[in-house]
Amino acid sequence: MPRGLSSRLRALEGSPMEVISSLLRSPSPDLIRLHAGEPSHRPPLEVIDDVLESMRLQRTYAYAPAEGLPELREAIAEDLGREGIRASPDEVMVTPSGSSAIFLVLSALLDPGDEVVLVDPTFMMYGPIVEYLGGRVRWVRAGEGFQPNPEALKEAIGKRTKAVILVDPDNPTGRLLRPDVARAVAELAQDRGVYLLVDEAYRTIVYEGRRANLYDMAPDVVVGLGSFSKDPGVPGLRLGYIYGPREVVRACSRIDAHAFFGPSNLSQLFVLKYLTWEGRWRFIESVVSAYRERRDLAVSALRKYVSDARFSVPQGSMYVYADLSPAVKDSNEFARALASRYKVTVMPGTAFGPSGSSYVRVTFVSEPPERLEEGIRRIGLALEGEG
Ligand SMILES: Cc1ncc(COP(=O)(O)O)c(C=O)c1O
Structure with missing residues (x-):
């Protein structure tokens, strides 16, 4: 028997990414992915x-x-x-x-x-x-x-x-x-x-x-x-x-x-x-402008479908970080239920620090607008169903 692995690996155990990866092992075409930090625009x-x-x-x-x-x-x-x-x-x-x-x-x-x-x-x-x-x-x-x-x-x-x-x-x-x-x-x-x-x-x-x-x-x-x-x-x-x-x-x-x-x-x-490349800044402007539209859509969909969510309107990056308390108390569990029953993936707030148990992070750039809106609508349904 080999003598085993480094004890330092304990620091990397149980990451919420593992929860998401386990759900993605059997992906369905209906799954709306709002968890990953993946841009959706094509490189020039x-x-x-x-x-x-x-x-x-x-x-x-x-x-x-x-x-x-x-x-x-x-x-x-x-x-x-x-x-x-x-x-x-x-x-x-x-x-x-x-x-x-x-x-x-x-x-x-x-x-x-x-x-x-x-x-x-x-x-x-x-x-x-x-x-x-x-x-x-x-x-x-x-x-x-x-x-x-x-x-x-x-x-x-x-x-x-x-x-x-x-x-x-x-x-x-x-x-x-x-x-x-x-x-x-x-x-x-x-x-x-x-x-x-x-x-x-x-x-x-x-x-x-x-x-x-x-x-x-x-x-x-x-x-x-x-x-x-x-x-x-x-x-x-x-x-x-x-x-x-x-x-x-x-x-x-x-x-x-x-x-x-x-x-x-x-x-x-x-x-x-x-x-x-001389087109770089024009390219960035067009990406930022498209992502701003998605940001606005995510914000208005959250207000419409998840009216109890508390969040700050993002001024940059690709995410909205929403507090779903009091309905959500364990964001890992909520993310798991949302993915398996409502076919939407989000990152549970526990990934980002000790205060995250009632939060989820929603990526607004990874899916096209209609799927983004539908994903947020399903978050609202899940809150009604799970709450
Ligand atoms: C804040 C932040 N820093 C660093 C990274 C790492 O980026 P990459 O390893 O893709 O270059 C990411 C990726 O999501 C990020 O969100």
Whole structure:
């Protein structure tokens, strides 16, 4: 008998994704999928054609630097510069997905017993990965409109705290950080000498308002994490990036060079062509405008069919995070019943933090409008049936 697996795996057990995956093992054509963070727009054909050309070149198949193709690091730095984020190409590294960017940064920062402050709710990967790496999570409940509460964050930062993590625009809530809150948290991180990780996977998917430039406020401590899954619409190409203080980027590159040795060249070439394509901003505008319509549809369908739901209208990202109390007390159970009896999948709020037991996250971009509306109508039916 082999001697068994790492005890660290306990940190990854029982994720709500496992509930959803078990339901998807026997999918029915009638199943409406409102759980996944998967964009539904097609990547631009012009960019695809260019990349097909690159597939004929021998160098596409060679090993490349672990921290990413130099031209792509430059293109990412330039792209960030359009938002006033002044990171130089050597403060940027390309990663094999946004998820691996999270893993790399946390691996670079944490020793066993170190603490990370997370806003409750937050993106579901953070808590389990912090614990997997031997760290501890300090949860701090979000305030009004899901804005983080700087005073409460301040109290949660202790001697062992290495980092505070914010997602902006947020997954699961769709909130955009208010500029005064962003400034207060950036100053707090700077004062207390903790890193501020800013997950920008939805950086360009903003419906109203402007994203705060945290990096400009505290460049010594802010580490940006990004993904190319969402705006070009290519989650399967698995590409992300990290930018920030040189010592952090260098440490992440070193781990990457030992663990993964960089992302796929083909994915990098796709994103390089995309970022340098003159149609990029028009393309994003059209995606954001289509998603805004879906957002509006989701909001009005929730008001019509699930009139007791409490939620903030999302200002960015792809989700509405709705509180279904008092009808829902166990969001895992509700998600399971909704999928099996009403053929709609949503993410249970328990995935995103301790406060999530009466919440569900509804993705509004993954299904066409009529199926989105029908899915939300069925959530209303389920609440009547299960309540
Ligand atoms: C907030 C956030 N960060 C990071 C990621 C990871 O993105 P990927 O691994 O697809 O690049 C996601 C994906 O859903 C996300 O929502």
